Amino acid sequence: MTAATVDGSPAAAPEQKPKLVAFFDRIDAYNNLLLPVLAIVSALIVGAFIIGLTDIDRLKEGDIGGILTTIKDAYVALPTGALGSLRGISETIVSATPLILAGLCFAVAARSGLFNIGATGQMFAGGMASVWVGFTMDGPGIVQVPLALLAGIVAGGLWGGIVGLLKARTGAHEVITTIMTNYIAGLLTLWLLKTEAFQQPGKDNPVSKTVSDKGRLPELFFWSDDPSLRAHWGFLVALAGAVFMWWLFERSKIGFELRTFGSNADAARYAGMKPATLTTLAMFIAGGLAGLGGATQIIGTQGYATESFAGSIGFDAIAVALLGRNKPVGIVFAAFLFGILEAGGRKMQLETDIPLDVVLVLRALIVLFIAAPALTRLIWRLKSEGSTSVLQFRGWGA
Amino acid sequence: MELELRGITKRFPGVVANDDVNLRVRGGEVLALVGENGAGKSTLMNVLYGLYKADEGEILIDGVPQHFTSPRDAIAAGIGMVHQHFMLVPVFTVAENVVMGVEPTSLGGIKLDLATAREQVRTISEQYGMHLDPDAVIEDMPVGLQQRVEIIKVLFRHAKIVVFDEPTAVLTPQEIDDFFVIVESLKADGKGIVFITHKLREAIKVADRIEVLRRGKTVGDADPKTVKDTELAEMMVGRPVDLVVDKAQHDPGDVVLELTDFTVRDPSGRVLVDHVDLQVRAGEIVGIAGVQGNGQTELVDALVGLRRVADGTVHLVGQDITVANPRDMHRHGVAHIPEDRQREGIVKDFDITENLALTGYYAPPLSTGLTIDWKAARTTAEHLVEQFDIRTPSVDTGVGTLSGGNQQKVIVARELSRDLQLAIACQPTRGIDVGSIEYIHERIVALRDAGVAVLVVSTELDEVMALADRVVVMYRGKVVADLPRASTNHNEVGLYMAGAKESAA
Numbered sequence: 001m002t003a004a005t006v007d008g009s010p011a012a013a014p015e016q017k018p019k020l021v022a023f024f025d026r027i028d029a030y031n032n033l034l035l036p037v038l039a040i041v042s043a044l045i046v047g048a049f050i051i052g053l054t055d056i057d058r059l060k061e062g063d064i065g066g067i068l069t070t071i072k073d074a075y076v077a078l079p080t081g082a083l084g085s086l087r088g089i090s091e092t093i094v095s096a097t098p099l100i101l102a103g104l105c106f107a108v109a110a111r112s113g114l115f116n117i118g119a120t121g122q123m124f125a126g127g128m129a130s131v132w133v134g135f136t137m138d139g140p141g142i143v144q145v146p147l148a149l150l151a152g153i154v155a156g157g158l159w160g161g162i163v164g165l166l167k168a169r170t171g172a173h174e175v176i177t178t179i180m181t182n183y184i185a186g187l188l189t190l191w192l193l194k195t196e197a198f199q200q201p202g203k204d205n206p207v208s209k210t211v212s213d214k215g216r217l218p219e220l221f222f223w224s225d226d227p228s229l230r231a232h233w234g235f236l237v238a239l240a241g242a243v244f245m246w247w248l249f250e251r252s253k254i255g256f257e258l259r260t261f262g263s264n265a266d267a268a269r270y271a272g273m274k275p276a277t278l279t280t281l282a283m284f285i286a287g288g289l290a291g292l293g294g295a296t297q298i299i300g301t302q303g304y305a306t307e308s309f310a311g312s313i314g315f316d317a318i319a320v321a322l323l324g325r326n327k328p329v330g331i332v333f334a335a336f337l338f339g340i341l342e343a344g345g346r347k348m349q350l351e352t353d354i355p356l357d358v359v360l361v362l363r364a365l366i367v368l369f370i371a372a373p374a375l376t377r378l379i380w381r382l383k384s385e386g387s388t389s390v391l392q393f394r395g396w397g398a
Numbered sequence: 399m400e401l402e403l404r405g406i407t408k409r410f411p412g413v414v415a416n417d418d419v420n421l422r423v424r425g426g427e428v429l430a431l432v433g434e435n436g437a438g439k440s441t442l443m444n445v446l447y448g449l450y451k452a453d454e455g456e457i458l459i460d461g462v463p464q465h466f467t468s469p470r471d472a473i474a475a476g477i478g479m480v481h482q483h484f485m486l487v488p489v490f491t492v493a494e495n496v497v498m499g500v501e502p503t504s505l506g507g508i509k510l511d512l513a514t515a516r517e518q519v520r521t522i523s524e525q526y527g528m529h530l531d532p533d534a535v536i537e538d539m540p541v542g543l544q545q546r547v548e549i550i551k552v553l554f555r556h557a558k559i560v561v562f563d564e565p566t567a568v569l570t571p572q573e574i575d576d577f578f579v580i581v582e583s584l585k586a587d588g589k590g591i592v593f594i595t596h597k598l599r600e601a602i603k604v605a606d607r608i609e610v611l612r613r614g615k616t617v618g619d620a621d622p623k624t625v626k627d628t629e630l631a632e633m634m635v636g637r638p639v640d641l642v643v644d645k646a647q648h649d650p651g652d653v654v655l656e657l658t659d660f661t662v663r664d665p666s667g668r669v670l671v672d673h674v675d676l677q678v679r680a681g682e683i684v685g686i687a688g689v690q691g692n693g694q695t696e697l698v699d700a701l702v703g704l705r706r707v708a709d710g711t712v713h714l715v716g717q718d719i720t721v722a723n724p725r726d727m728h729r730h731g732v733a734h735i736p737e738d739r740q741r742e743g744i745v746k747d748f749d750i751t752e753n754l755a756l757t758g759y760y761a762p763p764l765s766t767g768l769t770i771d772w773k774a775a776r777t778t779a780e781h782l783v784e785q786f787d788i789r790t791p792s793v794d795t796g797v798g799t800l801s802g803g804n805q806q807k808v809i810v811a812r813e814l815s816r817d818l819q820l821a822i823a824c825q826p827t828r829g830i831d832v833g834s835i836e837y838i839h840e841r842i843v844a845l846r847d848a849g850v851a852v853l854v855v856s857t858e859l860d861e862v863m864a865l866a867d868r869v870v871v872m873y874r875g876k877v878v879a880d881l882p883r884a885s886t887n888h889n890e891v892g893l894y895m896a897g898a899k900e901s902a903a
Contacts, residue, residue, distance in 0.1 A: 251769045252768055252769050252770070253768055254768070256770055260745055263748065264741075264746070267741075267742050270736055270742040270743070270757075271759075272723065272724040272725030272728055272757065273725075
């Protein structure tokens with residue numbers, strides 16, 4: 001598309017343009033879907049070789065047929081483990097839920113022009129606030145659950161908002177400050193979990209008091225009394241978060257300002273928007289979403305807080321957002337895919353002796369292929385989106 | 399030496415940028431290549447300079463086909479290019495910049511032989527009457543002299559054909575005259591010159607032959623001795639063009655904008671706009687002329703609230719708006735067409751609807767409460783596209799895919815399509831096609847006829863002279879002249895632009 005504007009300006013040929021632009025629009029829409037799919041396919045192919053390599057015994061014997069069977073078994077176990085049973089689906093949802101919210105967190109900031117890698121810290125803040133509400137209050141669930149979620153949003157939002165404020169006031173780069181606030185949040189959590197206010201009585205390790213049953217998010221599969229179905233309403237909360245993000249960016253005034261600021265900060269200033277406010281607000285909203293993710297982890301999945309309840313979710317979510325192209329629908333699907341890999345991976349490990357780490361490799365490969373679209377295009381012989389020439393004779397104004 | 403481009407065709411996905419283009423230039427000849435923005439001049443020169451590979455056609459030097467795969471090949475073949483944007487190291491001296499990459503050395507290639515370099519630079523400089531001090535540091539030199547350094551760079555590499563890309567865009571009128579003298583001396587020395595420009599008068603003045611490019615094709619050549627600029631414009635655009643802005647007698651009303659003692663400083667306290675007093679009346683176009691970098695940009699930025707006013711006051715119809723921010727200005731009925739279209743005026747990733755809503759999205763009818771009524775915005779956008787003749791298949795098209803002229807029309811439509819007291823237009827037609835220039839000028843005049851106060855800031859003297867009822871010249875942050883258009887001329891304003899006191903004396 002850039003090539004067209006470099007020189008052959010469409011305006012010079014008005015009768016040609018409708019077709020031309022429609023053509024490019026179509027390519028673009030196609031690429032939006034095609035690239036992630038091709039990235040996943042590429043990752044599965046490369047992953048197959050790696051799975052083959054892990055099967056050292058058969059490799060030594062040169063048992064190609066056996067290796068192929070292993071690969072087949074792995075790729076069958078993955079989806080059936082994740083989706084072949086209600087239990088598998090439940091586990092997939094449990095994994096996907098916080099990834100959706102943390103992915104939305106990254107995407108909201110990214111579309112506002114900020115690189116927020118602080119989802120982990122924001123999840124800690126939100127989760128700790130909600131666990132406190134959860135074990136101190138003893139009201140009916142209809143009051144307590146929303147209150148705990150709200151506490152998560154506010155705490156996560158404030159934790160993210162600090163970063164935004166620091167950037168707006170002092171220009172401190174958010175990548176540095178989110179890394180630092182992640183450390184602070186993690187260590188603060190560890191410290192809090194050892195205080196009398198939080199620590200579960202009679203325990204030596206840093207574990208919080210337990211959230212009362214009324215304060216937990218209801219089970220998703222409420223009709224079944226199988227206790228292993230862990231999925232909870234946090235999933236619906238996450239979907240609501242996705243709808244919120246869609247509304248924010250596609251309908252709301254603030255979202256338009258955030259988008260403008262994210263795409264062209266100078267234009268935002270010119271148009272009378274306030275960059276300092278927008279930076280702070282973007283980080284508040286992003287942090288709020290991650291905080292909500294932390295809260296669903298606590299009052300949904302775990303019921304209490306540990307020093308590692310945020311795990312690597314905050315970072316995995318960056319990959320989720322990348323794969324989902326920072327769009328809410330894309331993020332839901334990407335989080336689901338990661339949930340499938342995680343839930344299915346456990347089953348694969350049980351059934352085929354292939355280590356769970358292969359799943360991590362697969363995930364890394366998907367991200368690699370997504371992050372390097374040029375590589376994926378090269379492999380699949382797709383035409384490139386724009387001109388690859390860096391050095392160009394610069395025209396006037398064009 | 400004779401350079402010939404024969405049947406050059408270069409395609410990009412969906413666009414034929416060059417379509418069977420033929421071009422020939424001999425030593426001792428000046429060829430002007432004129433064409434609208436997007437006509438394919440840049441592509442053609444990229445092909446010539448080895449940056450693009452042509453899909454068809456060939457480049458011949460003295461009848462021998464050439465195969466350029468990089469600028470290095472082109473330079474080796476005797477082709478030199480002076481880019482519009484200079485490629486000089488600001489903290490290096492003239493001599494250092496000239497020899498960079500081809501440094502003369504001594505002691506078997508270890509020691510940089512700057513003495514030789516200085517001598518060679520001095521020789522070339524004197525031969526073509528450029529009067530350059532080899533030891534001067536680039537950042538201390540005016541733009542006109544920096545351009546000469548670029549020229550010497552090219553000559554130092556033994557260029558026989560020199561291509562100039564819009565060489566006069568950054569020069570003052572006096573510097574332009576000096577530049578033409580240098581071109582003459584290059585020509586006298588047998589160099590072939592390709593002069594790319596969209597300024598028709600300059601092409602007519604300096605060229606031996608004029609070649610017109612339109613939509614990637616050579617549509618004809620013209621003899622500068624006989625051709626008129628209107629004829630050239632018509633060849634360029636493909637239809638008759640009115641180069642003179644039609645203006646009725648102006649009838650100014652009350653003062654709308656009044657700057658008093660208006661001063662702007664940079665963060666270190668240096669004065670950028672120096673105690674300016676300025677009035678713009680209703681129904682009047684005031685044009686601010688000046689060479690780029692003499693405080694015009696900062697004046698407008700501070701006026702619209704994008705920069706702090708250090709001293710002085712701004713009044714809009716009697717009301718003090720010195721500390722107003724851009725949103726306040728929008729509410730007060732002030733339109734602002736920004737100087738740098740791509741940087742401030744549009745968001746390239748957004749579609750036309752969104753760009754048309756960029757400054758007015760916050761208030762009715764586009765928004766009440768928390769949300770934006772995109773349906774209403776789209777309807778408005780469709781009207782504006784129609785009304786302002788924005789050439790696009792739909793309002794959902796990304797603004798980034800439009801030509802510069804149509805992008806500018808989007809901005810003009812957005813800013814001028816509401817009730818206004820004051821319109822500020824900075825470089826309203828920079829880098830856009832003749833047809834769009836004509837249209838935007840008409841709009842600005844119509845606005846003034848409707849009783850709006852208009853402030854036009856342009857570094858193109860022709861534009862200021864064509865539009866303004868009063869011409870204000872800025873030099874080094876000061877207003878050095880405030881002249882009724884009717885009683886001044888290009889020459890006088892040009893002298894003020896170059897620093898009135900010395901030149902006018």
